[in-house]
Amino acid sequence: MTIEKISRSVVAVRATVPDDAFTANALGTRREGSGVVIRDNGLVLTIGYLITEAEEVWLTDQDGRVVAAHALAYDQETGFGLVQALSPLNLPAVQFGDARKANIGDAVTLADGIGQQVDAHIVTKQEFAGYWEYLIDEAIFIAPAHPSWGGAALFDRDGKLLGIGSLRLQMSRAGEVADINMVVPIDLLTPILDDLIKRGQAAKAPRPWLGAFSAESNGMVVVMSVAEGGPAAKAGLRQGDIISDVRDGEVDGLADFYRKLWQNPAGAEIPLRVVRDGRETWLRVKSADRNSFLKKPQLQ
Incomplete structure (x- = not known):
């Protein structure tokens, strides 16, 4: 199956957050990005800041069909968020790849929920510390950058999911500044996925x-x-x-x-x-x- 067909399982995510929410000032009350179907029952993986404190979530497929959804979980450590569609999406779940085996220089595709795809390469894999008390040991960085990166799905050449887009950053290479995307690797989700579905959070003490x-x-x-x-x-x-x-x-x-x-x-x-x-x-x-x-x- 081609990347074009697989990427149709990437949907647009729109969330509304109350004005008095703790994150409203920092992240806004109207948030938009993408997510990808990871279970045939309409479970969607996205980046968590899109749905934190959301009171309404809507998913839109690439044919324009809109489905109401529920913000199921947000994991502070990884940054992943889960959304459950409340009506059938009729979209197949994507397969997970192995981000640990992805190498610098590998060809990848970052796809958003409105049909935009950016063919890119992995430029580095390294530790990332975010200003908001966030740290992952080995994030994936790709270039060129996608203009709509939040929650976008990163696929390898075989169409398997390697991670979820989180940030747009700049990187200096050979004296030139290039825009890059930081992607949270899918391997961080596997150990906590069942807990997120059942409990809404990972089964570990909070930091x-x-x-x-x-x-x-x-x-x-x-x-x-x-x-x-x-x-x-x-x-x-x-x-x-x-x-x-x-x-x-x-x-x-x-x-x-x-x-x-x-x-x-x-x-x-x-x-x-x-x-x-x-x-x-x-x-x-x-x-x-x-x-x-x-x-x-x-x-x-």
Whole structure:
């Protein structure tokens, strides 16, 4: 079967989020992207930020048929989201590939839910640390970039699903800046899929969350902003603060900061050494389960 036929199982995803949702200011209340059918019963895999706190979800196939859906699950660790169609989609489920075996230079196709496809290559596979307290050990990066990447499906040459589009970034290569897409590999879904379907979340303890949006600069972790009402804001963490230590451990970059942070349970009070205006101070941040701040999905 050709990529063109397989990619018809990619649908457009449209979600509406309440104005008072915790993520409304950061992600908006009207969100659009894509998703791909992974079960014949209409289970759709997408990128989770599209459906977080959604009160309405609609799926549109590439013939323009619209079906109501339910936001079933969002996994904070991987970033994957699941949507269940409430009427038959009559679209076949795609087959999963093995992202671990995909190599740099491999030809791939990123397909969205309105029929746009970008033929690309894998330019690198490496660790990715996101500013929103997110880390995956080996993300897939492809070029050229797809203009509608959120929730788009990445297929290998055999038409098997390798991952879901998450971000559009820029990468410097040979002195030139190129637009690339970051893709979350499908291998991260397999161990948690049954739990997400049955329980709406993975069967593991939640990670501690601070609500600090941070960037790495010359190996230092610099706070860009804090979530209003979140643990970091309540503890007095500010924009421009440099986080140098977590408990007794010196921080060496954003990924190291997250790994040290996640050694603690959600709800733990976490001491942070902070450099502010050239002076060091300690803050004690009572962490939280991020999901406790989010509105729960409501069945339409």
